[in-house]
Amino acid sequence: METKDIVTKSTIKETNTDFEVRSLDTICINESQMQHPWWHSIKYLVAGSLFGIVLVKAEVISWFRIQEMFRLQSFHMYGVIGTAVATGISSVWLIKKFKVKTMYGEPIELHPKQFNKGQIYGGLLFGAGWALTGACPGPLYALIGTGATVIIVTLLSAIAGTWVYGLLREKLPH
Amino acid sequence: MQFWEWIKEPWPWYVAGPLIGLVVPLLLIMGNKAFGVSSSLRHICAACIPADIPFFKYNWRKESWNLFFVAGILLGAIIAANWLDRGEPIAVNPRLQTELEEYNIRNYSSLVPLDLFNWPSLFTVRGFILMVAGGFLVGFGTRYAGGCTSGHAIMGLSNLQWPSLVATCCFMAGGFVTANLLIPIVLNL
Numbered sequence: 031m032e033t034k035d036i037v038t039k040s041t042i043k044e045t046n047t048d049f050e051v052r053s054l055d056t057i058c059i060n061e062s063q064m065q066h067p068w069w070h071s072i073k074y075l076v077a078g079s080l081f082g083i084v085l086v087k088a089e090v091i092s093w094f095r096i097q098e099m100f101r102l103q104s105f106h107m108y109g110v111i112g113t114a115v116a117t118g119i120s121s122v123w124l125i126k127k128f129k130v131k132t133m134y135g136e137p138i139e140l141h142p143k144q145f146n147k148g149q150i151y152g153g154l155l156f157g158a159g160w161a162l163t164g165a166c167p168g169p170l171y172a173l174i175g176t177g178a179t180v181i182i183v184t185l186l187s188a189i190a191g192t193w194v195y196g197l198l199r200e201k202l203p204h
Numbered sequence: 205m206q207f208w209e210w211i212k213e214p215w216p217w218y219v220a221g222p223l224i225g226l227v228v229p230l231l232l233i234m235g236n237k238a239f240g241v242s243s244s245l246r247h248i249c250a251a252c253i254p255a256d257i258p259f260f261k262y263n264w265r266k267e268s269w270n271l272f273f274v275a276g277i278l279l280g281a282i283i284a285a286n287w288l289d290r291g292e293p294i295a296v297n298p299r300l301q302t303e304l305e306e307y308n309i310r311n312y313s314s315l316v317p318l319d320l321f322n323w324p325s326l327f328t329v330r331g332f333i334l335m336v337a338g339g340f341l342v343g344f345g346t347r348y349a350g351g352c353t354s355g356h357a358i359m360g361l362s363n364l365q366w367p368s369l370v371a372t373c374c375f376m377a378g379g380f381v382t383a384n385l386l387i388p389i390v391l392n393l
Contacts, residue, residue, distance in 0.1 A: 084220050084223045086289075094317065097300055106217050118229075122228065136235075143356075152374075153372075154377060162386075163338035171275075172277050173316060192242075193343075
């Protein structure tokens with residue numbers, strides 16, 4: 031009964047706004063048609079944990095490292111981001127070249143990102159927030175994990191910021 | 205044993221960067237998921253406070269993997285902070301230390317400057333701007349830009365998307381201006 035309910039709801043939302051909204055906002059388009067029991071998602075918890083460990087051990091979640099980066103006082107952050115991008119580019123190239131499939135045998139799909147002015151205005155605003163808090167969204171979660179409990183407030187404020195963006199979306203230049 | 209000693213040191217960029225880059229193929233192979241963290245903030249809004257706003261009316265359950273992923277980040281950080289750390293102070297460039305000294309920031313025992321980021325200072329103007337206004341800009345800006353450091357700078361650039369390069373340059377520009385011009389003013393408050 032419950033599953034049926036969810037299916038109906040999602041169909042309605044798909045036809046209304048879901049695709050349209052998400053096509054403008056290309057992050058997190060997930061067109062996998064596969065349905066799995068919830069525990070299949072545990073693997074993303076494991077992936078997230080590995081990512082979280084690296085974020086902490088490389089100190090990229092540190093306010094000090096972020097200030098050093100924006101004051102050109104350390105190469106560390108540039109090294110991390112540069113090698114991460116180089117690894118990412120090579121991986122995506124290999125995935126495309128060898129038509130690698132997912133562990134469930136689905137072909138891997140990559141979605142182009144469309145340009146809109148939000149990437150400029152939003153990017154500048156996020157850059158300001160990054161410098162002030164010393165954290166981007168991933169590090170917010172990681173910092174809370176390291177015991178900096180006050181960052182819970184920063185995370186809630188970030189959620190509020192996302193919500194206000196959703197509220198004002200139609201009025202903002204894109 | 206030597207391996208564990210090494211693990212507990214801060215990891216150099218040439219180890220950490222490639223590991224972060226490998227999250228991109230890992231998520232694609234696990235289930236066609238594009239690496240990105242800021243979307244989780246949107247899913248939380250959609251799940252908890254949609255308030256009939258079209259931007260939050262979508263089937264967030266379909267994206268619940270992303271919430272597992274960020275829960276993992278939290279868990280990984282708990283593991284790293286409690287079992288993979290020597291507990292030594294963070295080594296910061298002496299030039300930055302000298303500058304921060306002027307604002308009475310001297311505590312390097314944690315990844316966050318405890319002199320600035322703590323519960324009592326939430327109620328000061330300085331703390332409010334850094335923690336609350338800063339957090340708001342992170343949430344607002346990432347969604348406006350359609351992604352954050354992971355979604356644009358890493359995932360987008362990995363897929364050679366020029367809009368992501370524009371976004372990344374704007375992240376850096378915003379950060380440069382804020383860190384060099386605005387933060388000295390804020391720290392003086």
